[in-house]
Amino acid sequence: MDFYNNAGKMALGSRLRRLSDQITEDAGQVYKMYNVALQPKWFPVFHALSQGNEKTITAIAEEIGHSHPSVSTIIREMVKQGLVIEKNDKQDGRKTVVGLSKKGKEIIKDIAPQYTDVTAAIEAALSQTHYDLWKAIEEWEFLLNQKSLLRRVQEQKKLRESQDVQIVDYTPAYQEAFKQLNEEWISKYFKMEAADHKALDHPQKNIIDKGGHIFVALYNSEPVGVCALMKMDDPDYEYEMAKMAVSPAAQGKSIGWLLGKAVAEKARSLGAKKLYLESNTVLQPAVNLYYKLGFQKVVRRATPYERCNIQMELALV
The missing domain is CATH 3.40.630.30 (Gcn5-related N-acetyltransferase (GNAT))
Incomplete structure (x- = not known):
């Protein structure tokens, strides 16, 4: 941790990426522990589709805050694993919609205990911290939606x-x-x-x-x-x-x-x-x-x- 102490707050992105990598690695092990055939990076798309309705890739991207190319890549990977199916929209044949396959829908039931345990584990960890990370992330997301980090750096550069x-x-x-x-x-x-x-x-x-x-x-x-x-x-x-x-x-x-x-x-x-x-x-x-x-x-x-x-x-x- 000496690097982050020495670099200070300008290493925020690197530190968040390190924390994200650590959580993602653990998440992969958690899926294996519950015998759930998902990869951590698929979770946002899976969760969006598990709500029941078929959706376009654009709609999914907007809902989970990912780029269209990122969602397209995940969809292709999930289709390859038989978890998602693609088909033409009934109302507009020019559009393609995606939904969970039978295999994908079975995961909804299988993953329920995992949801319960993971939520409890995270809440327990949050209770042991002085600052509420979840609320802090919400605040940062709000602030960066109002004004990006790039814009904030540009303003500081101009001021200096x-x-x-x-x-x-x-x-x-x-x-x-x-x-x-x-x-x-x-x-x-x-x-x-x-x-x-x-x-x-x-x-x-x-x-x-x-x-x-x-x-x-x-x-x-x-x-x-x-x-x-x-x-x-x-x-x-x-x-x-x-x-x-x-x-x-x-x-x-x-x-x-x-x-x-x-x-x-x-x-x-x-x-x-x-x-x-x-x-x-x-x-x-x-x-x-x-x-x-x-x-x-x-x-x-x-x-x-x-x-x-x-x-x-x-x-x-």
Whole structure:
């Protein structure tokens, strides 16, 4: 057990597999002890079919939580042993249903004492433990159905990596990064327009000197994301969030979120009541980010961009 103590909770899967292997090995011996011609891995399928009705493989897979290929393999093995029969569905001849054969049905009676003794043995073991394993498994299954372990690890990875991201103010040293990062995504999905060239070629003159601001995201000291707060000449809005871009190599680190929060906070500190932005719905991850930041859709605004098909605002007060 030293390995598990040393590895810690990240070895959960390995430890559960070890426990499962141990229980499965014992289960095989239990079946032999009761002269029941089943393999432990067949039990979920056998139990589902022992309820009486013939079922499709898909229905069995859904009921026991196994994959369709896994159930198909078990069915083939049980058919080979004469425990299961396959036939066409009476109501839909295109479907195949399976049910227990006469030999399989005989096991239902033979296995009853085994069920009684195994249940009693497990309950006795559970009574000797501080934690109820059965309830703990139910809790884990519920939690993982809500959010998979993969998703949870992805979130932790994003959180850890986002802590290594620095949001800094723009300086002329970042002009090329500001331009390249934006040109990359614009050229990929659309075409560069006059308003793009104006802002990206001369950000100092056309953004900062006009009362705007630019933030740069650094990861490992390299500029990997940018976003601008642009001063607007508009009766409804004083500032616009624009020219947000994140390097594809640095995505998944919450950089867009950090840049968006920095721009919104800057606009708020400058006294803005609302923040405006324009985008395109083909950029679904970006639009989702804007909604997450609190932006809401607005309509019927004039725009200098051909590609714009969604306009949004964020209330800052």
